[in-house]
Amino acid sequence: MDLSDTRGVSIRIEHLNKRFGEKHVLRDVNLEIRAGETFCIIGPSGTGKSVLLKHIVKLETPDDGEIYIDDQPLFAQQNRHNLHDYRYSMVFQSSALFNSLTVGENVGLWLREKRVCKEPRIREIIREKLAQVGLEGTEDLRTSELSGGMKKRVAIARSLAMNPDLILYDEPTAELDPVTTDELANTILSLKESTKNTTVIVTHDLNFALYVSDRIAMMHAGTIVGVGTPAEIKASSDPIIRGFIYTTTKGIKGE
Known part of the structure; x- marks a missing residue:
């Protein structure tokens, strides 16, 4: 398995x-995510964001x-036994x-279970991936x-250890304070510069989404009500989107 060759998927x-x-x-969800972009799905709790994410990785049917990945259907009967050519x-x-x-054993778990490469290379990958997220020298720490x-x-x-073509985050800022959330956002942005993969993030944290995204989709009552760049979402005239964005607690003021 060649872990050096990565790409984004649509x-x-x-x-x-x-x-x-x-x-x-x-409810009749329609959405397109481009290869290589960082895409956030926002909306209040209970709108189906995480359920949608689980369908993309086939944890739900x-x-x-x-759902098509690079135009290949995930759930079509004739495709169920085909191996996908993306990670x-x-x-x-x-x-x-x-x-x-x-920490090191957690990061290297998939590599060792799949016997992807020899142990010296696995240890190198563990060090490389921890360095990518700013955790050099933490291999021997306990969780x-x-x-x-x-x-x-x-x-x-750990997710980066396989050099994925697609990486998904489910509420990455949950239970984090503002400073730690900012550090996480900068980690995701720095990874964008060094990887080619497609990143999909589900979050109710609007400021986080506006900061890290190329584009954003808003979910409400189980369906997509709007898609656009951060600037387009902030400028939307849709009452549902404006109601989610322009509240005093988010620090964003409407006109």
Whole structure:
């Protein structure tokens, strides 16, 4: 497996619907994400953002509709046994680190389980990825010794270990203070300069989304109500988007 060759992938979501019992969580969702861009999906809690993210990585199956990665369908019957030619990883809201493992063991877990390369190279990759997120020399620390922000960055380093073509973040700023959130945002921006991958971020943190995104989609009541650059989203006349953006607690004033 050649981990040096990475690229961004495009994502196209068409008429995606998902119900849990009587609750219609995703309602005819249509969305396009371009290869190589950093794309944020924003909206209040309970609007289906994380459920949509789980469909992109096939942790959920839609009731109807389709998702295309580089124009290849994820859920079509004839495609179910085909191997995808892209790598993807996900950074979970809770970081999902293994407490029984050191920082280095967490970062190198996938490499060792898949026997991708020999042990000396694995140790090099661990050091490289930790350095990319500003955590040089932390390989031997236990997860219990880490702050919340450090845990997030270790989770990112673990996701980067496979050099993914697509990386997804589920509420990356949850439970982080403003200073740590700022550090995380700058980490994601610096990674954009050194990687070619497509980045998809689900967040209710508007300021974070405006800072790191190339484009943003707003979700409301299980559907996409607007897509645009940060400037276009801020200038939107849609009452739902304006109601989410222009509140005193977000520090953004409407005209």
